[in-house]
Amino acid sequence: xxxxxxxxxxxxxxxxxxxxxxxxxxxxxxxxxxxxxxxxxxxxxxxxxxxxxxxxxxxxxxxxxxxxxxxxxxxxxxxxxxxxxxxxxxxxxxxxxxxxxxxxx
Numbered sequence: 801x802x803x804x805x806x807x808x809x810x811x812x813x814x815x816x817x818x819x820x821x822x823x824x825x826x827x828x829x830x831x832x833x834x835x836x837x838x839x840x841x842x843x844x845x846x847x848x849x850x851x852x853x854x855x856x857x858x859x860x861x862x863x864x865x866x867x868x869x870x871x872x873x874x875x876x877x878x879x880x881x882x883x884x885x886x887x888x889x890x891x892x893x894x895x896x897x898x899x900x901x902x903x904x905x
Contacts (some may be wrong), residue, residue: 801843802826805835851875862889874900880904
């Protein structure tokens with residue numbers, strides 16, 4: 801199971817379509833509370849995080865990260881501070897939105 805934290809319909813559509821084509825199941829989490837609840841489930845293998853999600857606390861998210869769950873973050877290329885924060889906190893991959901979506905098409 802892949803969790804996607806995004807409230808953007810286009811982001812979700814692209815990610816879900818790409819993942820389904822690869823045989824993966826994606827659950828779009830439209831709230832931080834939903835993501836935190838889903839992280840407790842044992843079948844989660846990856847979380848894809850829109851780093852511009854409103855009120856997202858990356859420290860809290862990483863503290864809730866279960867062992868073995870890959871964290872992938874994407875965000876605005878002009879928000880170098882946020883991208884850097886995700887890298888520093890231990891995200892497995894962090895990339896600008898354009899690079900992320902070039903990989904999912």
